[in-house]
C-alpha cells in the first residue's frame with residue numbers, strides 16, 4: 001500500500017499517524033542528509049520499488065544519533081550494498097510461507113491461524129523475513145475475507161487468530177474493527193493476537209479510537225510488539241505502550257538478533273529493562289531467518305547462545321527472552337536457549 005500526499009481538506013480528517021507516514025523518508029540519500037552523514041563514506045544503494053523500497057518515518061529517524069554511521073536504528077533501515085551479495089543459504093522464502101498461504105490465511109501451527117491482513121508497514125526493516133513475500137497474490141480482498149472467516153468458523157480447532165502482515169495496525173481502525181468483530185462472532189476463537197511494530201515506530205497510532213476499539217472487544221487481546229534496541233523507546237513510545245497496557249491487553253515483545261545492532265549483553269539487558277518499564281515482557285529473540293539480502297545481519301548461533309547464558313545470570317527469568325529459530329514444517333518455534 002502506498003501512502004500519498006493529501007490535500008489540505010483531506011489532511012484535516014486524516015489521523016496524525018497517516019500524515020506522518022505520508023511524510024516519511026523514502027530515499028537513502030535523504031536519510032543520510034537528515035543525519036548529517038557523508039554519503040560518499042557509506043556503501044549504500046537506492047532500492048527500486050521492486051527491491052523493497054525505503055520507508056522511515058521522520059520521528060523514528062529523529063531517534064537516530066546524528067553523524068553516527070554505526071547508529072543501531074540507522075543500520076536496521078539503510079539499504080547497504082551488502083544486500084546484493086549472493087549467499088547460497090539465503091533464499092527468498094526460507095520459511096516456505098509462499099505455498100502455505102491462501103487468500104491471506106496461513107495455517108502454520110495447529111490451533112492457530114495467521115492472517116496476512118495487509119502489505120503495509122510503518123517502516124521497512126531491511127532484515128524483514130517477509131521482504132520477498134508475494135503480497136499482491138496473497139492478500140485477501142474483502143470478499144475473500146468472508147471466505148477466510150467462514151473457513152475459521154468451520155475449523156473449530158483454531159483457538160487463536162494472529163493478525164500479521166505487513167503490519168495489521170496499518171489498516172484503518174474502521175477496517176480493523178470490522179475484522180475483529182467478525183472474529184469475536186466465531187465461538188471457537190478464544191484469543192486474538194496482533195503482531196505489530198507500530199507502537200514502537202509510530203506511537204501516534206495508539207490513538208483514542210484504537211484504544212476504545214480494543215477495550216470494547218469481547219476477547220482477550222495479546223499485542224506482540226517488535227523492538228530491537230533500547231534507543232527505539234523514547235517518551236512517546238513509552239506513553240503509547242502504557243496506554244495499550246491500560247486496555248487490559250497482554251503486551252509482549254519480539255526482537256531479531258542483528259549483527260552490529262543488538263548483539264551485545266548490555267544492549268539486550270537495557271532493552272529488557274526499558275520494555276518492562278513500559279509494561280511489556282520480552283518474549284522472543286529470533287535468530288535471523290536466512291532471507292536473500294539479509295546475510296550481513298547474521299549472528300553466529302554459538303555466540304547468540306553465549307549472550308543469553310550471560311544475560312540469564314544478571315536478569316530475572318521473566319526479563320530474559322527465549323532465543324528461538326523458526327524451522328519450516330515444525331509445529332512450533334525451536335528454542336535454542
Ligand code: SF4
Pocket residue numbers: 120121122123124125127128129130131165166167197226
Ligand atoms: S515492520 Fe515487520 S513486517 Fe514490516 S518490514 Fe519490519 S519486520 Fe517486516
